[in-house]
Amino acid sequence: MIEDAESRAEGRFDTPFDVCIVGAGPAGITLARRLAAANRRVGLFEGGGLEATAQSQEVYEGETSGTPEYYALDTCRLRFFGGTSNHWGGWTRPLDPWDFEPNHANPLSGWPIAKTDLDPYAGETAEILDLTPDRPTPDLFGENERFLPGLFRFSRPVVHFGDKYRAELEASKEIEVFLNANLVDLRLDGGMISHAVFRSYARPEPFTVKARIFVICLGGLENPRALLNANSQVNAGIGNENDLVGRCFLEHPHAPIGKVAMRAPLTFMHVYSPPREAMRSLGILNFGLRLGDEGQWNAPEFDGALAPHPPCGVDFDAILKAAIDGAPPPCPAHVGDALVSWEQRIDPDNRVVLTDERDRFGLRRIRLDWRVSQGDLKTLRVAASEMAGMLARRDLGRMKLVDWLVNGEAPTLQHVWGGNHHMGTTRMADDPGTGVVNADCRVHSVQNLYCGGSSVFTTSGHANPTYTIVQLALRLGDHLKAIL
Numbered sequence: 001m002i003e004d005a006e007s008r009a010e011g012r013f014d015t016p017f018d019v020c021i022v023g024a025g026p027a028g029i030t031l032a033r034r035l036a037a038a039n040r041r042v043g044l045f046e047g048g049g050l051e052a053t054a055q056s057q058e059v060y061e062g063e064t065s066g067t068p069e070y071y072a073l074d075t076c077r078l079r080f081f082g083g084t085s086n087h088w089g090g091w092t093r094p095l096d097p098w099d100f101e102p103n104h105a106n107p108l109s110g111w112p113i114a115k116t117d118l119d120p121y122a123g124e125t126a127e128i129l130d131l132t133p134d135r136p137t138p139d140l141f142g143e144n145e146r147f148l149p150g151l152f153r154f155s156r157p158v159v160h161f162g163d164k165y166r167a168e169l170e171a172s173k174e175i176e177v178f179l180n181a182n183l184v185d186l187r188l189d190g191g192m193i194s195h196a197v198f199r200s201y202a203r204p205e206p207f208t209v210k211a212r213i214f215v216i217c218l219g220g221l222e223n224p225r226a227l228l229n230a231n232s233q234v235n236a237g238i239g240n241e242n243d244l245v246g247r248c249f250l251e252h253p254h255a256p257i258g259k260v261a262m263r264a265p266l267t268f269m270h271v272y273s274p275p276r277e278a279m280r281s282l283g284i285l286n287f288g289l290r291l292g293d294e295g296q297w298n299a300p301e302f303d304g305a306l307a308p309h310p311p312c313g314v315d316f317d318a319i320l321k322a323a324i325d326g327a328p329p330p331c332p333a334h335v336g337d338a339l340v341s342w343e344q345r346i347d348p349d350n351r352v353v354l355t356d357e358r359d360r361f362g363l364r365r366i367r368l369d370w371r372v373s374q375g376d377l378k379t380l381r382v383a384a385s386e387m388a389g390m391l392a393r394r395d396l397g398r399m400k401l402v403d404w405l406v407n408g409e410a411p412t413l414q415h416v417w418g419g420n421h422h423m424g425t426t427r428m429a430d431d432p433g434t435g436v437v438n439a440d441c442r443v444h445s446v447q448n449l450y451c452g453g454s455s456v457f458t459t460s461g462h463a464n465p466t467y468t469i470v471q472l473a474l475r476l477g478d479h480l481k482a483i484l
Contacts, residue, residue, distance in 0.1 A: 002170050004049070005181040005200040005207070013209050017043040017176075018484055020196055020211035022183045022226070025083020026466055027452035027473045028217035029161045029169070030128060034477025036174035040484055043209060044169070045181040045198060047218075048080030050162070055201055056080060059182070059359050060222075066350075066371035068413040073368060076420045077219060081179060082162025084219060084420070085466070090155035092129060092467040094122065096286060098276040099343075099461035105283045105375075108248065108346040111458040112430040112439040118471040125470045129155045130164075137270045140396055146278050146386050150271035150288055155466075184361050186214065186230040186238055192448050199361050213480055217452035217473075220249070220422025221366060224352045224455065227426070227436075227443075229363045239426070239443040244436050246352035246366075250424035250460040253372050254341045255416045256294065257384040257405060261319035262397035266292055266336045272387070273462065282386075284379040287342035288462040289387055294337035316398040338399060340383050341419060343460050345375045352425050372416055380416075381405060421465050423457040440479050441472065452476060 019035055021028045024046035032044045048056035062073040070076075078086045095115060102110035125131075137149035169177050178198075184206060185197040195208045216226050224246035228237035239245055260266075269292035279286065319334055344350075350371065354364040388399040404415050429435020432444035437456050443449045452473055454465040 001172065001175075002166070002177040002179065005045075005178045005198065006202050008178075008200075008207060013043075013207060016210035016212065017041050018211065019043070019213045019215060019480060020045065020209050021215045021217055021452075022196065023047075023083065023217035023219070023222075023452075024081050024162070024177065025217060025219065025453070026085050026161050026469050028083070028215075029165050030470050030473035031215060031217065031452055031477050031480075032175050033165070033168070034474055035480060036172055038477075038481045039174060040481065042175045043211065044175055044177045045183065045196075045209070046081050046177065046179050047182040049179050050081050050166075052078060052080045052086070055360075056180075059361070061359070062221075062365045063355060063367035065367060065369050068372065068411055068416050070368055070370050070418060071420070073221065073366070076418075077221065077422075080162070081166070081177075082160050085159065085161045088155070088158055088160070088466060090158035091152055091464045092131065092155060093150070093152050093463045094118070094471075095461045095463050095468055096273070098279070099286060099459055099463075101276075103279060103285065103459075105279070106285055106343075106345050106459065108348075108434060109459045112428055112435075118468065118475060121471040121474040124474060125467055126153075128159070128470055129467065130157070130159050132156050135268075137272065138268055140270065141272075141390060141394065144390070146274065146390060147272040147289075148275050150273045152269075152271060152464075182361055183216070183218075183226055184229075184363060185232055186226070186449070188233050188238070188446070191446060193446060201360075212484060213448050213450065215450040215452050215476070215480075219453055220425050220455045221352055221368065223451050223453065224425040225354070225363070225366050228352075228354050238449070239436050239445055241445055242433055244348075244427070244434075246425050247348040247350075248346050248424045248427050249350040249352060249368065249370060249422070250344050250346070250457065251370060252341045252419040252421045252460060252462060252464075253344060253376060253380070253416050254339065254419055255380055255405075255411065256402065257289075257338045257340055257380070258388075258399050258401040259320055260291055260336045260338050260391065260397050260399045261316045262291075262334045262336060262391075263395065265334060268292070274383075282382050284382045285343035285345060285376075286461045287340050287379055287383045289383050290339045290341075291336050294339060320398060320400045334397075338384070338387065340380055341462050342376070342379045342383065343462050345373060346424070346459065347371075347373060370418070372411060377411070419464070421454065421460070423454040423460050423465060426451045426455040428456045428458050441476050450476060450480075
């Protein structure tokens with residue numbers, strides 16, 4: 001069932017839930033459905049309504065600082081039923097096995113779980129996301145030490161969780177969805193959350209919700225904000241005993257690195273990534289280097305395939321010059337763009353912090369401090385130079401790198417931007433001195449409080465996070481079923 005918290009009846013929440021989930025995006029909805037299938041009573045609380053509204057989006061306003069500039073915080077996320085899946089582009093892939101392992105080039109890396117812990121959920125995740133069949137990148141290079149052909153799958157049509165699962169949730173007897181219900185506090189009793197406090201927009205009085213288990217699934221920026229603002233009993237915020245909540249924010253920086261002229265037509269988007277051994281020997285992190293038509297990569301109908309072109313003679317210099325000058329190339333089939341999306345180095349100073357400004361509910365807003373470091377740029381430069389060298393050595397094509405990268409200039413927003421992938425701010429670790437949640441996504445210092453979503457990522461790899469978010473939600477659901 002779906003109700004509006006604005007019209008709640010007196011005593012509506014007198015009966016505790018088995019699980020109270022805060023946030024109805026991919027993590028929250030997936031977790032709720034998993035628990036409902038096991039006949040657990042679930043309260044699913046969403047801060048917005050069924051559609052986007054100005055009053056709900058305004059709660060997301062905040063500040064940003066760093067280089068390059070970041071997006072306005074109220075535009076890079078959506079605060080209504082279905083969450084940010086409402087503007088998801090549908091790109092997805094699992095993390096690589098080595099993304100879970102320590103990497104000497106990335107201090108603090110290494111998850112307390114392995115890829116094999118998430119693999120059992122691959123099939124169900126593909127069904128939830130309506131993924132297209134596997135379509136691997138053509139292997140241009142054969143056996144080599146630098147590049148592996150990659151794979152992206154696409155949600156087609158793109159799954160917006162609120163649309164896909166609304167009817168199911170309306171009909172559910174186990175899941176009770178409450179719209180316009182904004183979390184304003186979590187109250188402790190000993191080492192447990194006793195109840196959560198919510199407010200709606202039109203009614204000033206708060207209401208409380210009791211449950212055996214509480215899970216916050218508010219995204220990589222709002223999960224830490226909720227914990228830091230839950231300071232009515234703990235000054236530093238719940239789960240923040242070691243000053244880790246909000247730290248180690250991760251993004252996937254994206255950067256166009258140049259134009260390519262290829263000997264054979266680019267009839268498919270090619271994605272290449274480094275094997276584990278190359279990452280270690282070169283001292284870099286994971287990346288996905290794309291060759292293809294940049295204008296098509298984010299088109300709604302794009303499924304990875306590029307329109308075929310007839311073959312023609314190759315004059316690499318003439319093709320590259322035309323592409324760079326913006327003139328029609330002599331052979332359009334052989335012109336492509338090169339772009340890299342890559343893993344960011346863990347930096348505790350990339351973080352979410354509270355400001356003194358408050359929203360309509362009295363909660364302090366956030367500032368996101370994010371910067372791309374020289375260590376991050378090393379991965380980008382190595383990826384670009386290795387690809388340019390490989391194409392030339394194999395005589396498969398030529399690449400003209402962008403000037404700012406060649407000249408070692410600091411990037412601007414026109415050169416490097418984020419992917420709207422907010423990760424790492426309640427990171428997973430076995431040691432509470434290095435992470436906020438444990439391997440089961442439970443906040444280390446609270447026995448019945450969990451975090452869902454990409455805020456628990458320890459590292460990011462180069463994979464878009466939605467696939468792993470859903471896998472983790474299914475795994476968390478199985479854990480909660482076992483202990484309830």
